[in-house]
Amino acid sequence: MIDYSQKIPNNVDLSHDKRLQRALEKWQPDYIDWWRSMGPTDFNEKEIYLRTAVSVERNGWAQFDYVQMPDYRWGIFLQPAEAGRTIGFGDHQGQEAWQEVPGEYRNWLRRLIVTQADTEPASVEQQRLLGHTAPSLYDLRNLFQVNVEEGRHLWAMVYLLHSYFGRDGREEASELLERRSGNADHPRILGTFNEPCEDWLSFFCFAMFTDRDGKFQLLSLAESGFDPLARTCRFMLTEEAHHLFVGQTGVGRVIKRTAELLAEGKDPREEGAIPFEVIQKYIHFWCSSSNDLYGAEVSSNGANFFRSGIKGRAYEDRYEDHQALNDSYEITQVEGGRLTTEEVPLRNAMNEVLRDEFVKDNLKGVEYWNRIVEKAGLEYRFRLPHRRFNRSIGVYANHHFDLDGNIIDASAFEAKKHEWLPTDEDREYVKSLMQKVTEQGKYAAWISPPPKGVNGQPIDFEYVRL
Ligand code: BYC
Ligand code: FE
Ligand code: FE
Numbered sequence: 001m002i003d004y005s006q007k008i009p010n011n012v013d014l015s016h017d018k019r020l021q022r023a024l025e026k027w028q029p030d031y032i033d034w035w036r037s038m039g040p041t042d043f044n045e046k047e048i049y050l051r052t053a054v055s056v057e058r059n060g061w062a063q064f065d066y067v068q069m070p071d072y073r074w075g076i077f078l079q080p081a082e083a084g085r086t087i088g089f090g091d092h093q094g095q096e097a098w099q100e101v102p103g104e105y106r107n108w109l110r111r112l113i114v115t116q117a118d119t120e121p122a123s124v125e126q127q128r129l130l131g132h133t134a135p136s137l138y139d140l141r142n143l144f145q146v147n148v149e150e151g152r153h154l155w156a157m158v159y160l161l162h163s164y165f166g167r168d169g170r171e172e173a174s175e176l177l178e179r180r181s182g183n184a185d186h187p188r189i190l191g192t193f194n195e196p197c198e199d200w201l202s203f204f205c206f207a208m209f210t211d212r213d214g215k216f217q218l219l220s221l222a223e224s225g226f227d228p229l230a231r232t233c234r235f236m237l238t239e240e241a242h243h244l245f246v247g248q249t250g251v252g253r254v255i256k257r258t259a260e261l262l263a264e265g266k267d268p269r270e271e272g273a274i275p276f277e278v279i280q281k282y283i284h285f286w287c288s289s290s291n292d293l294y295g296a297e298v299s300s301n302g303a304n305f306f307r308s309g310i311k312g313r314a315y316e317d318r319y320e321d322h323q324a325l326n327d328s329y330e331i332t333q334v335e336g337g338r339l340t341t342e343e344v345p346l347r348n349a350m351n352e353v354l355r356d357e358f359v360k361d362n363l364k365g366v367e368y369w370n371r372i373v374e375k376a377g378l379e380y381r382f383r384l385p386h387r388r389f390n391r392s393i394g395v396y397a398n399h400h401f402d403l404d405g406n407i408i409d410a411s412a413f414e415a416k417k418h419e420w421l422p423t424d425e426d427r428e429y430v431k432s433l434m435q436k437v438t439e440q441g442k443y444a445a446w447i448s449p450p451p452k453g454v455n456g457q458p459i460d461f462e463y464v465r466l
Pocket of ligand 2: 120149150153212
């Protein structure tokens with residue numbers, strides 16, 4: 001007999017839940033196969049200094065030790081239940097939170113959970129080759145930490161599918177291991193998760209912007225009236241913070257390296273570093289792609305999710321009115337090639353409300369980057385592209401905009417595109433710098449070392465035993 005509490009750390013009483021055990025017994029080997037074939041290549045036998053969550057207590061969710069990734073103890077954790085929790089928004093506000101899936105919302109809930117779940121393995125697939133070109137052992141370890149935690153996020157969602165959605169939940173759980181990032185015939189569900197992520201500047205931008213979509217989607221699902229989903233997402237957010245840290249400080253360290261060279265009067269290209277303009281183009285690309293992840297500006301799906309109490313707003317308790325029935329939201333539309341504004345009922349603008357929070361949070365990261373540039377005594381400033389720029393989803397999708405959100409025609413966009421988005425040459429240049437550095441305490445020439453190591457360890461610690 002398998003000792004579940006050892007193999008699968010959990011706070012869902014797995015050792016007494018026969019149904020869940022049976023479902024997981026079938027799914028777990030497929031997951032490991034998927035990890036071995038689609039997860040990080042070639043590092044499965046290496047010892048990595050990783051953090052594992054073994055309980056939800058303060059001292060249990062961050063245990064550090066050397067582990068081989070396939071032996072990582074992917075656990076199932078929910079934030080402890082809050083006695084008497086009620087639904088915080090929408091038409092069911094004030095009613096007792098649901099411990100089982102309400103029949104009338106079953107399909108919507110399943111779709112939201114599957115969409116969330118699908119992003120987790122997708123990101124691992126996107127990042128699978130990066131281990132070969134890591135700029136240091138510290139960064140290599142951070143990559144793998146992110147990867148195993150995205151794996152755990154998949155477990156978290158599969159737990160919900162297995163426990164609450166019966167047979168079709170089990171089928172969805174299998175399909176999560178079958179879709180493939182970037183595969184034309186069987187792609188991942190959301191756009192950004194099919195984009196190649198083949199160099200470390202892309203990885204850092206992904207962790208900055210795309211994982212930040214994760215943060216806000218999780219925050220809004222953490223408000224859900226379906227209590228197991230809310231509690232699952234709350235615990236996932238504790239891990240998400242590290243992913244955002246990797247993204248923001250990763251880009252920051254690339255900027256710092258270039259800034260120091262410029263301050264010494266050197267040409268970054270000659271020193272094997274990445275020019276600011278190229279970094280800025282990567283920011284434009286990943287930020288605009290991640291803007292798409294909030295869906296359409298005007299969305300009846302969004303309204304339904306809110307009305308039914310299954311997906312709220314981030315930080316719902318900061319709002320006074322949890323009904324959102326009396327207010328409207330001004331959406332900028334495109335009509336006859338010009339920008340116009342339209343008032344829509346607030347409930348139909350929930351995707352846009354969440355995107356607002358995302359943009360605000362991104363701006364703090366950009367300010368952090370600009371402090372690095374400023375400290376080096378340089379004039380250059382990084383920026384976000386306007387949310388209308390380079391969109392593939394929503395009301396701006398079939399139009400062209402400049403970085404400030406002004407509408408322009410297709411030829412004007414074509415003429416400027418190479419200044420705004422990474423060109424083939426930019427990508428080739430960045431890729432040419434991606435040579436692995438595996439000596440303890442050494443860092444590639446295009447990135448500055450971190451100010452401190454992981455879990456109080458020094459920056460020249462043996463984070464990966466190669
Ligand atoms: N790409 O009403 P609309 C993370 C579809 S990231 C392709 O605008 P709705 C992580 C949409 O499905 C967080 N298709 O959208 C990060 C709909 O299709 P149908 C992920 C898209 O329904 C890094 C149609 O367009 N979490 O955790 O409000 C590493 C128009 O519908 C896209 C979630 O997404 C797109 N970008 O959907 C690892 C939370 N956007 O029905 C992990 C769960 C929209 O017409 N998902 N479509 O066929 C949701 O809350 C919602 O499904 C969405 C918006 C936010 C995606
Ligand atoms: Fe995740
Ligand atoms: Fe993440």
